[in-house]
Amino acid sequence: MTETSAEARRVVVEREFAHPPEKLWRALTQPHLVAEWLMAGDIAATPGHHFSFGADWGHVDCEVITVEPERILAYSWAGSGLESVVTWTLTATATGTRLRMVQTGFTADNKLAYHGARAGWPRFLNALDAVLERVD
Template sequence: MTQTAAETRSVVVEREIPYPPAKIWRALTQPHLIAEWLMKNDFQPVVGHGFKLSADWGSVDCEVKTVEADKTLSYTWAAYGLESVVTWTLTPTGTGTRLRMEQAGFRTDQEQAYQGAKHGWQQFFGQLEQVLARAG
């Protein structure tokens, strides 16, 4: 049986963060800051740039798809048979920014990856908020 787009799932995490979009954007796009909350990397906010995220458990192959400063960032996320796309959306609010992350493309037979991402992104968001609090 072949998979269709309707048979994939997404992990979505959305939080209201009390910082302006430009500050959060830096944490999403500067390699030394990404390393503090996500993984070691050779990221550049340039469409078409291939980069690698690496941790003690392995690595993720990525390619930048969309860069719209302080608004939207997306990149592919390929690891262990998972082919997905991570999209960050920053929306200014009266008190800061609504930050939304969606990782789309989990097939129905990738339950372990899906559950791992649901858990992992909650942790990454917590670490991101700590980095933002320190970054001044």
């Protein structure tokens, strides 16, 4: 699902995973796991922590903004002219965890990044699901 407005755009992706919140939290915050489904980087669930993600297309600089263990993780995402925020919200369900990812801050000048995020985040979450199936 994607929402747009005249002022700013955001990308929203929600998915139910058949795994508990603590397992998803590890996959969102442990660098070796994040590298398997998103990008290589030295992420840490510590407010104020600066880190970068890198891939063959380039890199983004990030800073952890919000940490509520096993519930909310938010970090800035800056690169290629884009200044945005990625927020992960985990909600326990009867069968696992509902994961909601929101990336905000896209402007009219960020069309390429916006369309890339709309296409990329669902693929990243497919890769996350594959990682979750493999790890304990």
